[in-house]
Every structure is written in structure tokens, then in C-alpha cells.
Amino acid sequence: xxxxxxxxxxxxxxxxxxxxxxxxxxxxxxxxxxxxxxxxxxxxxxxxxxxxxxxxxxxxxxxxxxxxxxxxxxxxxxxxxxxxxxxxxxxxxxxxxxxxxxxxxxxxxxxxxxxxxxxxxxxxxxxxxxxxxxxxxxxxxxxxxxxxxxxxxxxxxxxxxxxxxxxxxxxxxxxxxxxxxxxxxxxxxxxxxxxxxxxxxxxxxxxxxxxxxxxxxxxxxxxxxxxxxxxxxxxxxxxxxxxxxxxxxxxxxxxxxxxxxxxxxxxxxxxxxxxxxxxxxxxxxxxxxxxxxxxxxxxxxxxxx
Ligand SMILES: NC(=O)c1ccc[n+]([C@@H]2O[C@H](COP(=O)([O-])OP(=O)(O)OC[C@H]3O[C@@H](n4cnc5c(N)ncnc54)[C@H](O)[C@@H]3O)[C@@H](O)[C@H]2O)c1
Numbered sequence: 001x002x003x004x005x006x007x008x009x010x011x012x013x014x015x016x017x018x019x020x021x022x023x024x025x026x027x028x029x030x031x032x033x034x035x036x037x038x039x040x041x042x043x044x045x046x047x048x049x050x051x052x053x054x055x056x057x058x059x060x061x062x063x064x065x066x067x068x069x070x071x072x073x074x075x076x077x078x079x080x081x082x083x084x085x086x087x088x089x090x091x092x093x094x095x096x097x098x099x100x101x102x103x104x105x106x107x108x109x110x111x112x113x114x115x116x117x118x119x120x121x122x123x124x125x126x127x128x129x130x131x132x133x134x135x136x137x138x139x140x141x142x143x144x145x146x147x148x149x150x151x152x153x154x155x156x157x158x159x160x161x162x163x164x165x166x167x168x169x170x171x172x173x174x175x176x177x178x179x180x181x182x183x184x185x186x187x188x189x190x191x192x193x194x195x196x197x198x199x200x201x202x203x204x205x206x207x208x209x210x211x212x213x214x215x216x217x218x219x220x221x222x223x224x225x226x227x228x229x230x231x232x233x234x235x236x237x238x239x240x241x242x243x244x245x246x247x248x249x250x251x252x253x254x255x256x257x258x259x260x261x262x263x264x265x266x267x268x269x270x271x272x273x274x275x276x277x278x279x280x281x282x283x284x285x286x287x288x289x290x291x292x293x294x295x296x297x298x299x300x301x302x303x304x305x
């Protein structure tokens with residue numbers, strides 16, 4: 001199939017592109033490179049530099065496309081609190097431009113990368129797809145708004161829509177600018193022999209999903225029809241301090257910790273039930289946290305040497 005990946009030059013998109021190319025699909029990456037560079041791109045993919053708000057360029061690019069995997073988005077929670085209009089503009093209006101371009105060209109199949117942020121602070125765990133949507137920051141609100149537009153395009157224009165709500169992806173190639181995610185920051189600190197910066201003494205619970213498992217979820221969902229929403233996680237909540245302890249084991253010394261206290265806006269605990277994705281599409285996470293962390297440490301070691 002011929003698949004367009006918006007945001008395909010980023011951390012997750014570059015892994016999704018690789019896995020699709022390995023399966024023999026044709027991949028077109030569409031990205032404005034505002035948060036990434038062409039370094040991440042697989043040479044087998046065709047690259048178009050463009051913004052999702054550029055409907056005319058999108059329409060040209062969409063000709064002959066079978067599926068769109070839509071990952072282009074701004075992703076920083078704290079930035080979204082300071083710049084909600086930017087997040088509404090880029091993530092929500094940008095997506096509506098994309099959907100209009102798809103409708104006009106007649107491409108009506110889309111997989112969208114949503115986030116556990118749509119749930120905000122959960123009252124019960126694990127989170128299922130039926131858990132209430134209560135985003136507590138504009139980034140999460142932008143994902144809820146896009147999900148609503150996608151449902152509308154399914155009802156009005158018969159789009160086939162799959163929404164994947166990712167939990168906490170990690171793995172080789174993670175290089176956000178700035179990096180706000182725990183695992184790459186922990187590993188970089190440990191490699192530099194700096195103390196690991198830790199909020200809440202590491203007592204928060206998260207669901208860390210290895211990037212290759214997450215990328216595989218997209219290929220599993222490629223042929224789904226209708227409208228579906230799936231959590232993509234491991235069914236396991238892990239304390240952040242346990243990740244730190246596993247890194248100590250991998251590095252072979254007791255990594256130092258810098259306790260940064262409490263941080264406003266952090267969710268105390270979240271983890272997914274991904275039972276629905278398993279029952280409907282046969283997907284489940286395969287890579288253990290120990291194995292995933294080892295591979296991720298190897299990647300960052302190779303980058304620093
Ligand atoms: N990384 C995570 O922890 C996480 C968790 C849940 C959901 N997600 C979602 O997964 C997707 C990918 O995240 P990522 O970690 O790979 O982020 P990333 O920043 O590495 O990738 C996003 C890509 O989108 C591009 N982009 C942004 N706005 C654009 C626009 N207007 N037009 C064209 N390209 C644009 C950026 O240049 C970047 O290459 C995002 O939708 C994000 O919200 C990520």
C-alpha cells in the first residue's frame with residue numbers, strides 16, 4: 001500500500017515508517033521539520049517538506065495514497081499551557097485542514113496518534129477506552145478535539161478511522177527538542193554521570209511502551225474499517241523509581257538522584273488496559289521493560305561515543 005505519514009520525521013513517525021517499509025509498503029513522509037530533522041528519515045521513504053495547514057500541497061501529495069497515518073503535532077504539555085492558541089492552531093486546525101484535503105481528494109482512511117493525556121487524572125485504573133475524557137492541559141484538549149473531528153468525518157463522510165491512544169513511548173531515536181520525557185533524560189544523565197532528575201521521588205506510576213511495539217500497533221490496524229479507539233500500552237503500571245533502579249542495574253553502578261520535589265500538573269498514576277486492541281486486532285506489547293531499557297541505553301551509548 002501507499003501510506004502517507006504526517007510527522008513522519010519525528011521520533012515515533014520514523015519508527016512507523018521503517019516498519020512499514022520493511023513490510024514492503026510505499027511510504028511518503030510529510031513533515032515541516034519544525035521539531036525534527038531529515039536525519040531520522042529512512043532513505044527508502046519519499047520525503048515531502050510541508051505543513052499540515054497547507055491544504056493545496058497536501059492535496060497534491062495525497063493523490064494515490066491508500067492510508068494516512070497522522071502523527072504531526074506539537075507535543076509538549078508545559079508549552080501547551082503557556083501557548084494554548086498555538087496548540088489549537090497547529091494540532092486541531094492543522095488536522096481539520098488535513099481532513100478537508102483528504103475529503104476533497106477522496107482518501108478516507110486514517111490512523112491518528114492520540115495520547116493518554118485525553119484522560120487527565122484518572123479516578124480508576126487501569127484506563128480503558130471508556131474511561132472519561134478529562135484532559136487537564138491544552139495538549140490533551142487538542143487530542144480530544146481532534147478525536148471529535150475524526151468521529152464527525154466518520155459519520156458525515158464515511159472515513160475509516162482508528163485512534164491510537166499512546167501511553168508512554170520510549171526507545172532508540174527519542175530526541176525531542178527540548179526533551180521533556182523521563183527515560184531519555186535519565187539515560188543521558190546516567191551516561192554523563194550526572195544525578196538523575198526526579199520528581200515526586202519517583203513514586204508516580206506510568207505505562208512505558210517500547211517504540212517497536214508501538215510502531216507495530218499501526219501496522220496491525222492498517223486494514224480496520226469503521227471507527228475504532230484503542231489504548232496502546234502494556235497493561236502494567238511501573239513506578240518511575242523502579243525505572244531508575246533498572247538503569248542502575250544496566251549501568252552497573254548506583255546512579256545518583258537529584259530529587260526535584262513535586263511538579264504541578266503531573267498525574268499521579270496512569271496505565272492502560274490494552275485488552276481491546278488485543279481482542280480486535282491481535283496486538284499486544286511484547287518487549288519487556290528490562291529488554292527495552294537495555295536497547296535504549298545501547299542506542300544512547302552509541303550516540304555519545
Ligand atoms: N512521544 C510521546 O510520548 C507521545 C505520547 C502520546 C502521543 N504522542 C503523539 O505521537 C505523535 C508523534 O510524537 P513524537 O514523540 O514522534 O513527536 P515528534 O515531535 O518527534 O514528532 C512530531 C513531528 O510532527 C512534525 N510537525 C509538527 N507540527 C507539524 C505541522 N504543522 N506540519 C507538519 N509537520 C508537523 C514535527 O516536525 C515532528 O517531526 C504526536 O502526535 C504526539 O502527540 C506522543
